[in-house]
Amino acid sequence: MALVHVVGGGPAGSIAAISALRSGHEAVLSEEHPEAGLPRNCSGLFSKDGLATLSPFIDYRKHVVNPIRGARINFAGTDFIVRRKAPVAFVCDRAGMDKELAAKAEAEGAKIRYGERVRATFHSKNIIGADGPLSSVARHFGFPPMTRHAATLQAQIKYKAEDPHMIEMFLSGERFPGFFGWVIPHDETTAEFGVGVELPNRPAAAWNHLLRMKRITVPPNPKGFVIPLKPRSRTSMRKSGFNVLLAGDAAGQVKSTTGGGVIFGGNCAALAGRHAQSPARYEFEWRTRFGPDLVMHRAIHRFISSRSDAALSSFGRRIKKLNIDSYLSDHGHMDRPTKMLRPQLLAHMLKNIAGIA
Ligand SMILES: Cc1cc2nc3c(=O)[nH]c(=O)nc-3n(C[C@H](O)[C@H](O)[C@H](O)COP(=O)(O)OP(=O)(O)OC[C@H]3O[C@@H](n4cnc5c(N)ncnc54)[C@H](O)[C@@H]3O)c2cc1C
Numbered sequence: 001m002a003l004v005h006v007v008g009g010g011p012a013g014s015i016a017a018i019s020a021l022r023s024g025h026e027a028v029l030s031e032e033h034p035e036a037g038l039p040r041n042c043s044g045l046f047s048k049d050g051l052a053t054l055s056p057f058i059d060y061r062k063h064v065v066n067p068i069r070g071a072r073i074n075f076a077g078t079d080f081i082v083r084r085k086a087p088v089a090f091v092c093d094r095a096g097m098d099k100e101l102a103a104k105a106e107a108e109g110a111k112i113r114y115g116e117r118v119r120a121t122f123h124s125k126n127i128i129g130a131d132g133p134l135s136s137v138a139r140h141f142g143f144p145p146m147t148r149h150a151a152t153l154q155a156q157i158k159y160k161a162e163d164p165h166m167i168e169m170f171l172s173g174e175r176f177p178g179f180f181g182w183v184i185p186h187d188e189t190t191a192e193f194g195v196g197v198e199l200p201n202r203p204a205a206a207w208n209h210l211l212r213m214k215r216i217t218v219p220p221n222p223k224g225f226v227i228p229l230k231p232r233s234r235t236s237m238r239k240s241g242f243n244v245l246l247a248g249d250a251a252g253q254v255k256s257t258t259g260g261g262v263i264f265g266g267n268c269a270a271l272a273g274r275h276a277q278s279p280a281r282y283e284f285e286w287r288t289r290f291g292p293d294l295v296m297h298r299a300i301h302r303f304i305s306s307r308s309d310a311a312l313s314s315f316g317r318r319i320k321k322l323n324i325d326s327y328l329s330d331h332g333h334m335d336r337p338t339k340m341l342r343p344q345l346l347a348h349m350l351k352n353i354a355g356i357a
Helices: 011-022 048-053 094-107 136-141 204-213 262-274 279-305 309-321 324-331 343-356
Strands: 003-007 026-031 045-047 064-068 070-075 078-083 089-092 111-114 126-129 149-158 166-171 181-185 190-198 223-228 236-239 242-246
Touching: 003 011, 011 026, 011 094, 011 126, 011 262, 026 094, 045 048, 045 262, 048 089, 048 262, 070 309, 078 309, 089 094, 094 111, 126 136, 126 262, 136 242, 149 204, 181 204, 190 204, 236 279, 242 279, 262 279
Parallel strands: 003 026, 003 126, 026 111, 070 166, 126 242
Antiparallel strands: 045 089, 064 089, 070 078, 149 190, 149 223, 166 181, 181 190, 236 242
8 A cells, every 4th residue: 555645636636536545545635725626717518428437436416507408619600500409518516526526535535635735845755746737746847848728718707698508619710819719608697708819829809809799798807727738748757766647737638629627637537546656557548548539639629720710611611511510419529539430420421422512
């Protein structure tokens, strides 16, 4: 039995601690804030399938705020709608989820040290850095830096959505360079508005544009945060007798298309807890299991963010002509694009190309 020091009490940290405990280790977790779940920097939108993969750690059903059936994606003026009858995703109370995960880690035996900001002193030779996108564990041990980030602004606003179970995404290189704008309804009268732009762009102009577009006249006070858009080239090492593993946003295990990091980060953190003494094994396992999907998200993100608005709009029209919206309504997967590459996609494309011709 080894002692594992987890730095950070977000979802990745608590899941890593639970997983380490279930693998027979002891765990101590440091969280700089006085409690888990604060401050809240997340839209709380998760795919139903993704949440199911975290069921060994959390029962998400207690935290559902709003079921989501689809999305209206605006390709620089061209609307593309993906809709299902049953919910495909849920807006959840993210703070509530973080609190439940931390309470579970504690109940299973983790010692949680709230209010402890870790700088250079560690409680064990086995360290899991789950301390978010600005990871001080990564900096302390000299991990390669993350090279791409989105700067975001978001706020909850009084808003009556046309369909409160559909989210909206706005893609435009001119208005939201390198990322996108979003409206995520929480209920009939409130929605989270958000924008992101890839650094070094600044998000203020994108934010003002989104508010103008949606005719929001009372200016809300948005909160800013940063999202990693690419994993580090290395996320684990053995150094000076320490086994150091990074998990979650600290490792950059995030979907570059949307910035969603809870599902992949949580799953990778479970592997980090299990392999806390084997950095190489951890690196190999998470990259084998989740690497291909994260690479595909990056490829889609690169494709979209390198297009001019005219090209994006025409791309939107072309995929509508090919009825890709109906294919995605039936076979889409929010987290794992590799699962969408089935023989049915080829059959669908051939059928529709023949239809167009
Ligand atoms: C605007 C916005 C919207 C988002 N929406 C979604 C979404 O809808 N769905 C989704 O899946 N993801 C979303 N994300 C991303 C998601 O929030 C992150 O991927 C997720 O929080 C990462 O979890 P984590 O545990 O790795 O890191 P974090 O949640 O950042 O947790 C890290 C913890 O470590 C603590 N910490 C940091 N440094 C130290 C230190 N030195 N010592 C002790 N404690 C420390 C922090 O206080 C924090 O509690 C969004 C992000 C943003 C910015």
